[in-house]
Amino acid sequence: MSDSYFDEEEFATSQFDARTLRRILALTRPHWKMVAGFLLSIAVVATLDSFFTYLSKRMIDEAIVPANPSALTGILSIYGGLMLVQALGVFGFIYLVATVGERIRYELRQKLFNHLQQLSLAYYSRTPVGWIMSRVTSDTERVAELVTWGLIDTTWAIMSIGSSMVFMLVINWRLALVVLAALPILVYVAIEFRKRIIDQFRKVRKLNSKITGSLNENISGVRVVKALGREDANLEEFSHLTGNMYKAGFRAAWLSALFLPTVQLITAAALGAIILFSGTQIRVGGLSIGGIQAFVSYLTFMMWPIQDLARVFAEMQHAIASAERIFSLIDSTPDIKDQPGAFDPGTIQGDIVFDHVSFSYEGDDPVLENFDLTIRRGETIALVGPTGGGKTTTINLLCRFYEPTAGRILIGGHDYREYSLQAIQSRIGVVLQTPHLFSGTIRENIRYGRLNATSEEVEEAARLVGAHEFITHLDKGYDTQVGEGGIMLSVGQKQLISLARAVLANPEIFIMDEATSSVDTLTEALIQQGMEKIMRGRTSFVIAHRLSTIKRADRILVIEGGQIAEVGTHAELLRLRGKYYHLYTRQFRNQMELAYNAGAS
Numbered sequence: 222m223s224d225s226y227f228d229e230e231e232f233a234t235s236q237f238d239a240r241t242l243r244r245i246l247a248l249t250r251p252h253w254k255m256v257a258g259f260l261l262s263i264a265v266v267a268t269l270d271s272f273f274t275y276l277s278k279r280m281i282d283e284a285i286v287p288a289n290p291s292a293l294t295g296i297l298s299i300y301g302g303l304m305l306v307q308a309l310g311v312f313g314f315i316y317l318v319a320t321v322g323e324r325i326r327y328e329l330r331q332k333l334f335n336h337l338q339q340l341s342l343a344y345y346s347r348t349p350v351g352w353i354m355s356r357v358t359s360d361t362e363r364v365a366e367l368v369t370w371g372l373i374d375t376t377w378a379i380m381s382i383g384s385s386m387v388f389m390l391v392i393n394w395r396l397a398l399v400v401l402a403a404l405p406i407l408v409y410v411a412i413e414f415r416k417r418i419i420d421q422f423r424k425v426r427k428l429n430s431k432i433t434g435s436l437n438e439n440i441s442g443v444r445v446v447k448a449l450g451r452e453d454a455n456l457e458e459f460s461h462l463t464g465n466m467y468k469a470g471f472r473a474a475w476l477s478a479l480f481l482p483t484v485q486l487i488t489a490a491a492l493g494a495i496i497l498f499s500g501t502q503i504r505v506g507g508l509s510i511g512g513i514q515a516f517v518s519y520l521t522f523m524m525w526p527i528q529d530l531a532r533v534f535a536e537m538q539h540a541i542a543s544a545e546r547i548f549s550l551i552d553s554t555p556d557i558k559d560q561p562g563a564f565d566p567g568t569i570q571g572d573i574v575f576d577h578v579s580f581s582y583e584g585d586d587p588v589l590e591n592f593d594l595t596i597r598r599g600e601t602i603a604l605v606g607p608t609g610g611g612k613t614t615t616i617n618l619l620c621r622f623y624e625p626t627a628g629r630i631l632i633g634g635h636d637y638r639e640y641s642l643q644a645i646q647s648r649i650g651v652v653l654q655t656p657h658l659f660s661g662t663i664r665e666n667i668r669y670g671r672l673n674a675t676s677e678e679v680e681e682a683a684r685l686v687g688a689h690e691f692i693t694h695l696d697k698g699y700d701t702q703v704g705e706g707g708i709m710l711s712v713g714q715k716q717l718i719s720l721a722r723a724v725l726a727n728p729e730i731f732i733m734d735e736a737t738s739s740v741d742t743l744t745e746a747l748i749q750q751g752m753e754k755i756m757r758g759r760t761s762f763v764i765a766h767r768l769s770t771i772k773r774a775d776r777i778l779v780i781e782g783g784q785i786a787e788v789g790t791h792a793e794l795l796r797l798r799g800k801y802y803h804l805y806t807r808q809f810r811n812q813m814e815l816a817y818n819a820g821a822s
């Protein structure tokens with residue numbers, strides 16, 4: 222396992238960032254009525270909590286000590302009435318906060334997903350999938366929690382502490398000042414503890430995801446591990462990780478154990494001071510029994526809002542970092558986007574010209590250099606060449622997943638940057654080497670090519686590419702679930718489904734990256750036929766690995782080192798006795814001989 226492993230818990234900032242906080246709070250703006258509702262409810266609940274303690278004091282002093290039953294009934298009925306109000310308040314804030322939380326989660330995820338769909342391929346090649354997934358899942362969760370429960374806890378804590386202080390001041394202002402002196406110490410200690418505990422828990426979580434990754438790699442790559450005798454080295458790496466996790470977990474447990482007793486000790490010290498002070502107050506007649514009891518209750522109770530406040534404050538830093546990452550994703554602009562005045566020409570049929578095209582993925586390291594090529598409308602081009610030569614890059618540029626760094630690509634006589642991305646990409650059909658199927662049925666996967674296609678059209682497309690036969694032989698036919706990424710099907714079957722999908726989409730330009738993995742002869746023949754049917758009358762590009770495909774192409778392009786090394790038909794290029802000839806004799810002659818022998822036997 223390498224250190225390049227993506228560090229999902231890396232924080233963009235450890236500083237309190239008011240601008241980001243304002244932007245986070247702005248997420249609640251569309252729901253301000255509900256937010257105001259839950260803040261008001263929680264304020265009422267918190268104030269009533271403190272008032273109940275005050276009522277208890279009055280009950281002791283005015284009803285129980287003087288044995289006054291009518292006062293007791295009066296106070297109890299106020300108590301009961303207010304309890305009802307409080308129950309309503311609790312219902313209100315839980316309902317509202319849950320609703321607002323869900324809406325904010327929903328809106329953020331929608332926004333992120335929508336934005337992700339706009340981003341260019343380059344973004345995906347430089348950003349780890351795990352990072353993007355965390356933004357849409359855990360980061361949105363953390364931000365939604367902050368603007369809902371975070372706001373609730375803060376309001377509750379402030380209102381509880383504030384109203385308790387008011388009632389304490391009413392009962393005895395001198396003693397209230399003693400409590401006021403203890404408050405900052407309590408808050409400070411609580412925040413410091415919380416920060417440290419949260420940091421340790423985060424460490425545990427981060428290490429846990431590394432351990433899961435390591436387990437995953439070692440289990441799925443068990444053959445390689447065994448073949449290379451890496452068991453001991455892997456165990457050492459694994460022990461290092463679990464050892465660190467143990468240490469972090471131990472520290473978190475230790476801090477958690479220390480936290481509550483420390484807060485309790487400080488509270489006890491304050492209580493001691495109050496009792497000592499109140500002893501003298503009673504003597505001078507300044508404080509009743511109920512008063513002392515109320516002070517003790519207020520102070521003991523205050524531990525909870527203080528702890529809540531500390532937790533929100535400590536977590537806020539992480540929620541702000543989460544929000545920063547979300548906003549950085551939302552603010553990132555696609556590398557490839559429509560230029561001003563981009564239009565849809567209605568069709569992209571026409572000659573395609575690569576005019577002095579150069580391209581580099583990163584910096585000054587050109588992958589294609591001064592690439593010149595004209596493809597006539599309806600031609601079938603086979604791209605061949607050594608690995609890393611630039612075949613996929615040529616296709617990526619043609620699909621406008623990337624744009625040339627120099628030179629231009631013309632379609633139908635226009636620089637394709639004059640067209641809208643939608644105009645180009647909706648008219649190009651691509652079948653990848655390892656075709657991607659989405660979880661769902663075969664029918665849904667084919668229909669992905671044209672969402673409004675009827676079931677008959679789906680089956681017609683499958684028939685045309687020769688996929689119908691194998692599909693109907695499956696237990697549930699077109700309604701067979703393909704599993705995540707099409708795991709239940711072979712590569713050949715996936716290609717056939719992708720071909721059917723491409724037929725249904727009826728593209729004007731067809732691009733295919735042939736499968737390199739072995740496909741049985743029958744499926745291969747079906748794929749060949751399917752390809753031919755799609756290619757008929759369409760400009761087509763095939764990154765070809767099979768001799769039969771190459772031979773059928775109108776022209777073969779040998780791409781090597783980012784340049785067109787040779788162009789021509791199979792016969793022409795063989796006569797040339799150049800690069801193609803060598804490639805053919807090394808790579809394809811076996812296929813040729815195999816085919817020949819199979820035909821002869």
Ligand SMILES: Nc1ncnc2c1ncn2[C@@H]1O[C@H](COP(=O)(O)OP(=O)(O)OP(=O)(O)O)[C@@H](O)[C@H]1O
Nearest residue numbers: 346582583588606607608609610611612613614615
């Ligand atoms: N997303 C990327 N970022 C940076 N470099 C890349 C990227 N994709 C490809 N390259 C580099 O560009 C060069 C050409 O790659 P390309 O995939 O076009 O070759 P290819 O001819 O299709 O190879 P293969 O037959 O192995 O698929 C290679 O050196 C490769 O490392």
